[in-house]
Every structure is written in structure tokens, then in C-alpha cells.
Amino acid sequence: MSRPEHIAPPEIFYNDSEAGKYTSNTRVQQIQAEMTYRALELLGDNDGQTPKFLLDIGCGSGLSGEILDEEGHYWLGCDISPSMLSIALERDLEGDLMLSDIGSGVHVRAGSFDGAISISVLQWLCNADSTSANPGSRLMRFFNSLYAALSRGSRAVFQFYPESDDQVGFIMGFAQKAGFSGGLVVDYPNSRKAKKFYLCLFAGVSGKEVQMPAAKTETGTVSNVGRQSQSTHRPPRTNIKHSAKDHINHKKHLQRQKGKQGVPLDSKYTGRKRRDGF
Amino acid sequence: MCRIEIREQEFNADFIRAFFPKLDYGVLKSTLESLGDDSLKLDSVEDIDGQPEDFLRLLHKVLLEMDVTQGEMTCGNCQHKYQINEGIPNMLLGADEI
Numbered sequence: 317m318s319r320p321e322h323i324a325p326p327e328i329f330y331n332d333s334e335a336g337k338y339t340s341n342t343r344v345q346q347i348q349a350e351m352t353y354r355a356l357e358l359l360g361d362n363d364g365q366t367p368k369f370l371l372d373i374g375c376g377s378g379l380s381g382e383i384l385d386e387e388g389h390y391w392l393g394c395d396i397s398p399s400m401l402s403i404a405l406e407r408d409l410e411g412d413l414m415l416s417d418i419g420s421g422v423h424v425r426a427g428s429f430d431g432a433i434s435i436s437v438l439q440w441l442c443n444a445d446s447t448s449a450n451p452g453s454r455l456m457r458f459f460n461s462l463y464a465a466l467s468r469g470s471r472a473v474f475q476f477y478p479e480s481d482d483q484v485g486f487i488m489g490f491a492q493k494a495g496f497s498g499g500l501v502v503d504y505p506n507s508r509k510a511k512k513f514y515l516c517l518f519a520g521v522s523g524k525e526v527q528m529p530a531a532k533t534e535t536g537t538v539s540n541v542g543r544q545s546q547s548t549h550r551p552p553r554t555n556i557k558h559s560a561k562d563h564i565n566h567k568k569h570l571q572r573q574k575g576k577q578g579v580p581l582d583s584k585y586t587g588r589k590r591r592d593g594f
Numbered sequence: 595m596c597r598i599e600i601r602e603q604e605f606n607a608d609f610i611r612a613f614f615p616k617l618d619y620g621v622l623k624s625t626l627e628s629l630g631d632d633s634l635k636l637d638s639v640e641d642i643d644g645q646p647e648d649f650l651r652l653l654h655k656v657l658l659e660m661d662v663t664q665g666e667m668t669c670g671n672c673q674h675k676y677q678i679n680e681g682i683p684n685m686l687l688g689a690d691e692i
Contacts (some may be wrong), residue, residue, distance in 0.1 A: 364607045366606075366612050367606060368607055369609075369613060375660035390609065390658070394685075396686070401682055402680075405680060405681070405682070410603065411660075412681070413681065413682045414682060414683050415682050415683065415684045415685060415686060416684075416686060416687060417685075417686055417687075420686075420687055423685050425616070425618070427616055428616055467616070467680050
């Protein structure tokens with residue numbers, strides 16, 4: 317997969333033509349909408365009564381803002397690309413917009429927001445685009461100011477595309493230093509395409525014990541990759557295959573775990589030979 | 595030079611009540627006065643629940659419907675001027691200004 321953040325800084329990469337392409341691509345629209353709904357779900361305890369005041373970090377052309385409008389939330393979006401924001405203006409959204417660089421901090425009154433979401437943004441902060449930019453200090457300033465901007469007990473959910481496990485650790489390290497608790501939720505961990513990373517951060521304690529939300533898989537939910545200690549004890553090997561039928565069933569099981577559609581059902585005919593003379 | 599537009603939005607009393615404690619009412623009042631609007635009469639508000647709905651509607655208008663589309667904000671600390679263009683404040687700073 318190509319990584320736009322390796323090509324140019326965001327305010328230059330998303331110029332007028334790139335911003336237009338991005339916004340009119342229906343596949344991008346659909347994926348962004350799905351991820352926004354999921355992020356709102358992870359934001360948690362949505363009683364649907366009082367609307368929230370949310371911060372959309374890296375709102376771009378407002379693909380995620382559109383969903384926030386639909387759900388009845390009030391929101392403020394910030395982005396570094398003027399071209400993206402001018403498209404958001406044309407799309408006539410309810411929320412307010414602000415041109416700002418999150419690497420230089422979130423410039424709002426402390427405790428203003430009931431939550432924050434961010435779709436496909438965080439990986440951009442890990443790149444040094446100029447000699448004066450240091451990803452570490454930019455992330456630190458961002459998380460510190462975000463922690464201040466959120467009200468106590470609220471959450472921030474970031475969907476992002478990390479390059480490696482090291483990058484996840486790098487980002488989460490700064491979030492922890494800023495005072496956030498929480499962890500990573502990985503949806504569809506066995507699939508290469510549907511796999512999505514959500515960083516769920518809690519600002520302060522909300523009184524009750526916070527439980528990390530569970531990740532989604534095709535068959536059900538699996539426990540999340542948090543900071544829980546993992547058992548070093550390895551279970552005995554169970555994948556010793558005896559027959560062709562076992563082998564076929566094993567392959568089908570793996571495909572289902574990856575969320576593939578149209579995997580044949582199991583039956584008593586699975587793995588049987590056809591009759592001769594077919 | 596400053597331009598203000600009104601964009602109508604649905605009124606939600608619960609949201610305004612929940613939002614009010616986060617607000618610095620004095621700053622809101624002085625900001626409005628600097629824009630030449632003196633619709634907020636009260637000097638301070640102790641208890642939002644005791645206020646009539648007219649006041650909530652006024653807050654709704656001021657907070658959600660009023661939009662400064664053209665103008666500038668001056669930092670009270672360093673006097674840096676942030677321009678507002680088409681309703682979008684430009685908060686970008688140069689590398690030497692951070």
C-alpha cells in the first residue's frame with residue numbers, strides 16, 4: 317500500500333486536485349463513513365439524549381463531519397490543508413472549521429470538548445517534514461494540549477494506519493506521558509485488508525472502572541491488545557492434520573477468521589471424493 | 595473589517611445547559627461587545643438552570659448561529675493577529691513563532 321505521508325507534508329500533498337479526488341472517491345467515502353461510525357461507537361456511552369460537543373482532528377473535507385451531523389452532534393473540525401477545508405465549506409456542513417497544525421497543539425479553551433475523533437490522521441504526525449520539526453516533540457505537544465482540551469472522563473478515538481509495531485509503541489508512549497490511559501483496539505486482526513487500528517484514550521477517570529472496548533472479528537469479539545500481561549505459556553500444538561478433510565476444514569476456518577465472504581459451508585460431504593465416471 | 599453571518603440551527607436547550615459550565619461568560623460578553631453586539635445584558639450568570647428559555651435561546655443564537663466570516667482575532671498575550679477567512683480562522687504559525 318502506498319503511503320501518502322512519505323510523499324509530501326499534508327498541507328502540500330492535499331492540494332486542490334488531490335483533495336477533490338479524495339472527496340469524490342466513493343470507496344474512500346464508504347470506508348471513512350464506516351470508520352467514523354466505529355469511532356463513535358468506541359467513544360462509548362452514547363445515550364443519544366444530549367448531543368456532544370466533539371473535536372474532529374484532521375477533519376479534511378468533512379467526510380467524517382457529515383456522519384457527526386447525522387448523529388446530531390455539534391463539532392469543531394481542524395485540519396492543516398486549506399484545499400480540504402475549502403471543499404468542506406462547499407459541502408455545507410453544520411460544524412465549524414479551523415485551519416491549524418495539530419503538531420503545534422490544539423488551540424482551544426481547556427475542558428471544552430466531550431470527546432474527540434480522528435480518522436486516518438495520526439500517522440502523518442510521525443514524519444519530520446522540515447529540519448525544525450521533531451515528530452516526538454510534535455506528538456508530545458499534541459497529546460498534552462488535547463488532554464487539556466477534553467473534559468474529565470471523556471474519550472478520544474483515533475483510527476490510524478501505523479507503519480509498524482514500533483510506530484504504535486512510539487505514539488502510545490507519548491499519549492501515556494500526557495496522562496491518557498487506554499490502549500489499542502484492532503478490528504479484524506486476521507485480515508490484511510479489513511484490519512483497522514483504533515487508539516482509544518481516556519482523559520482522566522470517569523468514576524467507574526473503564527473497560528477497554530472489544531475488537532471486532534468476523535466470528536465474534538476477541539480480547540483487545542491492551543497492556544494486559546500476556547501469558548508466556550504456549551499451548552500444545554493442535555494443528556496436527558490427520559486427513560484431507562481436517563486439512564480442508566482447517567483452511568476454511570482460517571478463511572472465516574480473515575472475514576472472507578463465500579466460504580463453503582461444512583457438511584458430511586466436505587472432503588469426500590467424487591464418484592468415478594463423473 | 596469584520597463580517598458576521600447568521601446560520602440558523604436547531605435549538606436544543608439541553609445542549610446549551612450542558613455546555614454553559616464550560617463557558618467563560620465574561621469573555622463571551624466582552625467578545626460580543628467588541629463585535630458591536632450588546633444583546634447579552636446580564637453581567638454574570640450564577641445558575642443556568644434558573645434562567646428563562648429566552649436567555650437560552652439568546653445563548654444559542656450567539657454561540658451556534660453567529661458566524662464571523664471575515665475578521666481577525668488578536669492574541670491577548672502576544673498581540674499576534676489570527677485572520678478569519680470565509681469563517682475559518684487561520685491558526686497556523688511559522689516555525690519561528692511557536
